[in-house]
Structures are given as C-alpha cells and as structure tokens.
Amino acid sequence: MPDSPAIASSGAATAVETAHAAAHPDYLRHHFESVEQQADTTNFAMWLFLLTEVMFFGGLFMAYLIMRNWYYPAFVEASHHLSIFWGTTNTAVLITSSFTMAMGVWCAETRRKKGLLLSLILTFCLGLVFLCIKGIEWHAEWVQHHVPGLHYSVESFVNPASDPEIYAEYHDRALSPAMALRTEMYFFLYFAMTGMHALHMIVGISILGFMILRARAGSYTNGHVTFVENVGLYWHFVDIIWIFLFPLLYLVSRHG
Amino acid sequence: MTEAHEHQRHIVSPKVYLAVFLSLLCLTALTTAASFVELYVFNVVVALAIAVIKAALVVLFFMHVRYSNRLTKLTVASGIFMFCVLVGMTLTDYFTRAWGQW
C-alpha cells in the first residue's frame, strides 16, 4: 500500500511489511500477523472466558457452601434421595466424553479427518446421554415430590419410613419439621447448579453439532485447529464443574 | 506478538489421554466408594481432595496446561486464586459472626 501523504509514516522508525510473503491461509484474520499469533490469541481469549465462568459458578458454589454449613442435616438427608447410581454413571459418561473430545483435538492436530469426525460424534452423543440421564434423575425428583417451588413435599424427611427404599439403606433419622423445610433449599441449589451446568452442556452440544457438519467438509484438519482446541477447553471446563458438583451434591454423606 | 511463538504447539499423545481417562474413572469409583465409609469430617475432605485431583488432571492434560506457556498457567492460577478470595473472604464474616458472644 503506498504511503498516502497525510501519514506520518508511523514515526516509529523502521517498519515491518504488513503483506506477508509467507503462507497466508484464508482463515487468518486480517489484523493478525501470523497464524501462531491468531491461535495464541484466541486460545488466551478462551482461557479468559473460562476464568469468567469460574467466577460465575463461584457465586453458586459460595451459596451452596454457606447453606450446607448451616443446614448440614437437611443436606445429608436430601442428598440421599439422589440416585448415586445415575450420578456415578453420569460422571463416567462425562469423563468419557472429555476423553473423546481430547482425542478429537489430537485427531485435528494430526489431521485425521475420520478420527476427528468419530470423536466429535462420540462426544456429541455422550453429551446427549448425559442430558438424558440428567432428565431421568430430574424426573425421579419430580415423582418423589422433590421439585422445589412447584411440587414439594417434606414428607420423606420428617417421616423417613415413608420412603422405604432410602430408609432401608440409610436408616435416616427424622428431621425436625423446621430442618426438613431446609431440604427444599438443597433441592433448589441442586436444580440451580445442575440446571446451569446442563445449560452449558446444551451450548456445548450445539457447538459440537455445528462442528460435525464443518468437519465433514474438511475444516479443522487443514492445520487450523484453534477452534477445535477452544471448544475442547470449554467442554473440559464443563466437565470440571461436574467433577465438583458430583461429590458436593451426591456424596454429602452416604454412609448409613 | 511478543510472547506469541515461544514454542511450537505441543501435541499430547493419545496414550497420555488414555492414562488420564482411566485414572479419572478410577478416581470416580474411589470417591463414590469413600463416601460410603464413615470418616467423620474427613468425608468431605476426601471427596474434595479427589475432586481437586481429578480437576487437576483434566486441566493439566486434557486442557494441555502442563504444556502451555506461563501466561496460560497464570490465567488458571488467577482463576483459582479469585475463587479462593471470594470464598475465603466471605467466610471471614460467617465464621466470626458468633465471636465475642461467649
């Protein structure tokens, strides 16, 4: 580009040519100097975004922490009504999806189109499986009248024997009526936290769906892996949230 | 750009991923099992410790932080730090509310 007269030739001494003789792939945005710079930048931006997510969930964890400390007995008894089987299974499902996602990134890095597609589809499906299991659990809570606000009964907490299954396993002692009311707080937080997590899953799954389409057209295996990597970071982050939600919500105290 | 290309992108091998994956599954089993054992206050300690280890594995390997530059590590660290500030400083209030009353 010729110097237009009005430009003080950027004063700052010598200059680097903007136009790169070197490789200038079409996915390089105009304001970056090089592919590495672009990759680094978007990667860092993704990390910063995850940082905001940490603080976002941080507020929820904070609320959970205080309430759990105050109403520990209620939290114990209420958590007994979650299904440890589904909880553990779901954790495994999510971890597996994280693994397949990581493999997807590897396939993209090593330009394996088939592998990438397979990994993405697996991740996508595992994500859906997770949501389905979550749905089963939520349904169970609905049936047990443990959906706060809408459909809530403290019956099984003031009178544990009314739920023979749980009672046989944990021999829960009856909560006093006042404390039993606080189980609703537990379930509120449970729904808020798992709901917020599920929302993040849905966003992730949608992006994965979009990526599967693109990957079929050969994107991401042409050396431009940043996008896959960043979605991977997001997916793993959502996994980490669950890694903390699981012990906090399901494993408050499982021994009888 | 100054910090841009410190080194080439490190490609983590599938073996590592597999190893991490398996340890994560084991830890999940372990934490579930541990919760059925009466450990008193240590139940929550164990559960959280395992969760932290699992999260660390995911962050370090799946998210490549182990192979990343200082800036990424710093970002992760500051996330953890700020979360601790939020929780820790709030707890200064909650834990001392009853002080001076006995």
Added chain:
Amino acid sequence: MSTSTIVRLPDQSTARIPRMNFLSRENGLLSWLLTSDHKRIAILYLISITFFFFVGGALAGLIRLELLTPQSDLMATDTYNKVFTMHGLIMIFFFLVPSVPATIGNFVLPMMVGAKDLALPKINLLSWYLYIVAGGLMLYTMAVGGVDTGWTFTTPLSTHYLNTHVISAGLAVFVAGFSSIFTGLNFIVTIHKMRCPGMTWFRLPLFVWAHYAASLLMVLGTPVLAITLVLVVLERTVHIGVFDPALGGDPLLFQHLFWFYSHPAVYIMILPGMGVISEVISTFSRKRVFGYTAVAFSSVAIAVFGFFVWAHHMFIMGISNYAALVFSLLTMLVAVPSAIKIFNWSFTLYKGSITFETPMLYAIGFLGLFTIGGMTGVFLGTAGTDIHLTETYFVVAHFHFVMVGGMLMAFLAGIHFWWPKITGRMYPEKISQLAAVVTFIGFNLTFFPQFILGMLGMPRRYASYPPEFQILNVFSTAGATVLGVGYLLPVLYLTWSLKYGKIAGNNPWQATGLEWQTQSPPLTENFTRIPIMDHEAYDYEWLENQQQKEVASA
C-alpha cells in the same frame, strides 16, 4: 491562554482531512452496524452512552427538583424511588462503566499498542449489541413503570416486597455485564498478544496499564454480579430461598456477592479515567509521567486490592465485627495507590512546560475533586465514622465526587483530548475552556453541600426530609442547574465542530503515543505499516528529533 498553546495545526489554507480514513471508507447505516472496526464501534458506543448520560442526567434533574422542598410534592415517594433507582442504574451500568473504556479505550487502545484492531473485533461488536439490548431492556423497564429497588437491588426488598419490574431491570444489568466482560476480555487479550514489535510492557502508555487493570476487574468481577442477579431473579420467580430469611436463606449473602462485584466496579469506573489523566497531564506538561513504574503498578495494585475490601459497604449491615475490622484495614491499603498516583501526577508538572488547554483544565479539576472524593472514601472506610456517615448524603457526595468529579471529568478530558484524532477536527478552545470551568463550579456547588447534609444526618434515598435541611438542598439544586449547562455545552460545540472545527492534523498536541503518529482520522487499519516501538513511552525528545528529521526530509 491561547498564546501558550502547544497546538500545532496544519496550515489552514492547505489543510484537508485525509480522503481515505475509517469514516470515509464505507458509507451507509449497514456499514456501521456490521462493522468490526474498533474505531467505528467506539463511535457507536460514544453515541449510545451520551444518550444514556442525558437520560440519567434528566433523572438527576428530577431528583434535584424534588429535593428543592422538604415535602415530596413534585412526585409521589414511589415515583421518586423509581427516579433515583433509574438514575443510579443508568449512570453506572449504561454510562460510567462503559464511558472511557468502550469509547476512548476502544478507539485508541489498539493504536497505542500498535495493532490494527482489537484482538477479537467481532466480539467487540457483539459487546456493543449486548449493550444496546441491555439498554433497550432498561428503557423498556422504565417505560412500563420502572423499578424502585435502588441500584443495589438489596434483598429481601427486591425479591419479596416490591412489585415493580425488578426482573427486566436485573436482566438488563445482566446483559450489560456481559457486554462489559467482553470488552475487558478483548482488552486483556489485545494488550497481551497484539503489541507491535518493540512494545514491551514498560513502554506501554499508562492509559494501557490502567485499562489492563480495569479489564482484570471486569473479567473477574462481573460474572459474580451476573450469577447474583440470576439468583435474585430465581428468588423472585420461584422463591429459591438462598437470600430469603423466611426460608432460611441469608440476605447478607446477597450483599457479599453483590459487593464482590460492585466494589471492584468502582475501580472499573475510575481506573480508565486515571489512564486518561496520565496521558493528558504528561502531554500538556511535555514531560514523562513522574515515576512511570509506580503509576503503572499502582493501577494493578488498585485492581488487585480492590477485590479485598467489598464488605466496607456492609459495616453496619450485620456482618461480624471482626470481619468489619479486616475489611476496614484492607480499605486503608487500597486507598494508598490512589494517593501515590495523585502525587505522581502533581510532580509530573514539576519542571514541565505547561499549557492549559481544555483537557488539562479537566485533568486539574480531576486531581482536586478526586482527592476530596477519595479522602471522604477513607472516612467511610474507617469503621467508626462509617456508622454515622453511612447511608447518608455523605456517601452520595463521596461517590459523586469520585464518579462525577473524578471519572466524568476524566472522560471529558479524554473526549476533548482525542477529539482531533477521532474526527480530524479541533473543538473550539475558548468555549470549551469555559465549559470546563462552569462544570467545576457547578459541580462543587451541587455536591459539596451534600457532605454537610450527610454529616447532619440527612439519609439518602429520601423523597422528603426535615425542613432544617432545606437550605443546603437548595444550594445543591442550584448547582445541578449550572452543572447541567456545563454538560450541555460540550454536546453543542462538539457537534458544531464536526463540520466547522479547524482541521487538526496528525498530532496537534505534540503527544507521543503511537495513536498520534498516524493520520487523523486514522485509516481503517490504523497504520500503513505496523510500527516498531524503539523508545520509551512519553519520550518527548524522541518526538522532537522525529519532527526535525521530517522537516529535513520534506
């Protein structure tokens, strides 16, 4: 004063605005609405925040009119409550938080670091759209009847005892929060990754340092506000209970979460302004900022320590006395870096060669008013005196001194300072100097009496008050009128100057920042070639040599 001016305008007979620039590049509404040019987005922001400033200002006018008399005669108490709530919400979230960063910062920060654009141009545009959506929601809230929680959304009042439009207002702030997060994120990434060759951290202008610190706060603090508002909305809609004492929750938890963001937010508001002041004072005294490193680090220190002091808003709210002790102590620590800055700026003048163009006048106003505002912040941070002063007009005066006397002055300083760069034309100097002086006088008349009112015990958020407070309130209202004139003037003459202002040339102030080394208004890609930074920030000798070289080669 104009005799002493350092303005170097090009020869008026030959001067022209460069034909190719970011404004002339494309035309039509769509070219603006779909732009990813940081400079155009900055202008979009400038227009939108100015609009909201005047909405907020008109509401302030209503507040002051109501407070002219002790009775609540102009409007009913609940109308008054809605008015000050809207005033606070609009001024904070729709004016002051985005004021300097999203307009001036957006415009000049990429140029200062020698980049062609922000790192994530589309996110930048998204950020503006989020702002507009949020603003729309806020106006909708106002149109359908408003909200009267106070800008602090205090629970359980906001969740269980009001039937105004808390949800849409909360949502508006939620969305505006994400707009702010994305701006901050973009800045951090840009500062880390987009610096031109030779631009080391300690060659960055202090404006960039200040924005870096503010961006950290935006990225780390705002999400907590977001989740807090989500919880408030859930509390209102499905009675989740975490903030509701009747359901076993703790309303103080809300306050902790809210102030975890909102204290750092006050530094989000002031730090970018401090960046402007560094640039302006250095330029008009033709000297490197005294103790560059100290000023740079004090910005970061303010940002970091700013996270440790939030409970000073809750000293009498029922937090434990011991926690109050801790937070009071930390508040003292966070005040120190601000003091360092003030003195460093004052000493920048020492042995300088000072001129008093409008930006400089605003900057000097800032120094005085921010010192008063900041010191009264220390009164409030001192647990003992806070008991008496909190929730009175003393607090109102404190935060208007720092926000209006501090940040708004800095914003105006910045707008005047970079106006030639943004538009390629000068603003009229004489009348703008007059506006600066009018603002200063009007400001003091408005808000100084409020310190005394506060000491006398007049509570804030009162639609009516005992008659003995009237005299001081009359002063305050009178001042607000003067202040309003002071703010209307710039709008008029700046608009005028778009067409009739003198051509500014590349570097009318003889400033050293990279943004001044390119044409005004700049090209879409900012520089014809990526610059290489080979000197320190604020190196006026380098600038001089550069110009001599240019003259020689011409």
Added chain:
Amino acid sequence: MSHISPVLWQYLVKWLTNFALFPPEASKIAPQMDALFFFMVLVSLVGLTIVVLLITAFSILYRKERHPVAEQIEGSTLLEATWTIIPLGLFLIMFVWGALIYFRVYTPPANAMNVYVVGKQWMWKVEHAGGQHEINALHIPAGRPIQLTLISQDVFHSFSIPAFRVKREAIPGRYTTVWFEATQPGTYHFFCTQYCGTEHSHMTGDVVVMTPDGYKKWLAESTSGMSLAQNGERLFASLSCTACHNDRADARGPSLVNVYGSRLPLPNGGTVVADDAFLREAILDPSQHLTQGFAPIMPTYQGQISEDGVISLVEFIKGLHSGYRLQQTLTTTTLLPESEGKAVPVRQAPPQSHLAKGWVKP
C-alpha cells in the same frame, strides 16, 4: 479531643450547630466520633492543600511562557516512598482509631437498659421492658446507657440517630444491638436510613431524651398495664410452653430457670451462651438449637408468633430466676382458653412420626 480544650471544642460545635452545619452532640460517643471526624477532616485538608499548592505553584512556575523547555525527570524513589508511607501511616491511624470507636458503639455495657425496637414497613415499634409501646418515637432518660435490640419484620431497615452518632441495621430474622448514653435532654430526629421501599422517607420519628425524673413520670403515664415479661408469661402459658419447660424432674424440655446468660451444652459437644438471639432462635427454629440430652420434639413457632411476641417471651425467659413462677404458670394453663395458643400443644402431640404426617409445606 474534648480533653484538649473543652471550651474551644464546645464553642466550635455550638457555632456549627447553630448554623445548621453540624448535628448536636447529644451522646457520650458523639464527641469521640467527632474527634476522629475532625482529625480526618484535618488530614484531608492538609492533603488537599498540599496537592492544590503543588499544582498551583508548578502551574505558575513552569507554565510554558516561563519555562519553555521541559526537563525530563524519571522519578524519585525517595519522594515516592514518602508519599506512600505518610498517607499509609495516617490511614492506619484512622483505621485503629475508627476500629476502637466501632467496637465501642457495638459492644453494649452490661448495665445498659434494654429497649426493643421492631422495624417494619414503614414504622418503628418501640417496646420498653415495662410494657410501654411507642410508634415512631423513643423516650429515654439521659445519663443512662441504653441498649437497643433491633429486629425487622420484613426488609432491612436502619435505625439512625444522627445527634447520637449511632446507627444500626434492623435485619429480618436476627437481633442486632447498639447502645448509647444520651447526655442532653431534648428532642432529636431518628431516621430509617436503609432504603426499605415506598415510604422509606417517612419512617422517621423523634427521640425524646428526658431527665431521669421526667422519664419516670413518662413511664408511669404510658404504661399499658402489662410489662413485656408479664405479656411473655401469658404467651408462655397460652402457647403451652409449660407442657415441657416446667422445671419438673420428668420434664421433656430443659428447664428455663436462669437459662439466660448461661452456657448450654450442645449435642455436638460445643457450648453456646444463651443470649437474646439464641433464645429467639430456639423458639422459632428449635431443631437448630437443641440442648444436649433432649429430643428434638419441640415444634417450630416460625410464623406463629409475631416479633413482638417473641420479644415478650424472651423478656420473660430472661427474668426467670425461680422454678416457682413456672409451676405457678403451669397451674394456670388449664384455665386459659385453648384457642389462645395457636401452636399445636406439644403435650397432646402424638409421637413425631404422626406429627410429621401430611406435613406438606403450604
């Protein structure tokens, strides 16, 4: 600072007060707080003067006409250290001084006379131990430490008496306290300073500080016939508290004789002091406040007694020093009409599983 020059101090304050620039100093803590306030004003003025002087002097000395060429100076570690350390030192002095005052205001002396204040949208209800009720007014004697025990029935309110320099938030669900000792008889404003909704600005009233004699007279004239404790006793009986808390050997609930101020063992091994807040919560949320050795059979009274009722109960329990009164109350229980006690009488309550049956949150 009154010890430096009382005359000058009083003169200054009076002058400022007369010009309505300063609130009267009508409590013991007021001059102490004002001393710190004026200290801070002084520091700020000095600081501001320094800054303004520097700017003015440099602006004159180094304006372009006089000083056309700037001399570049990097900075000065010594100077910068000075203006770091001196403000820091001053701020720390303020912190320590302020902390002392803060603790003084919020630590009532043992001999303080207690007055209960209940905030609700949008009025203040004041309850004196003798059973005198006031709305938006507070009568107190001068020269005696007064402790306010505050609570709110709905949202946050804040009880502020500028002339006394004290203020305390009234919080829903929790007692807070503040104390003062008025020095000057007179009438002073009090305000609700925490924004609490529509009529926030009308939640104001007057503190009437009286001479001790005047106060006695006022007490006698405005008595409602029943002291708080007596009212509490009535409630205690009508809510069937005596069914369990009857001080008998086979009582199902712990004895409440002399319980106030004592240290109670908790089931988890710790102890807790039974203060006003503890008593209140033990009534409203008993499951959380169990004494060791007793089963969690007490029903919650949450939502069944007003805050005023709780205050009366607390006041009654505070004054319980012998079991005799309880026994007496017990015998009167049968005389009371059943309808007065709204709560389920525990005595007739079936075993807890029954009690729980059909317990669905409304």
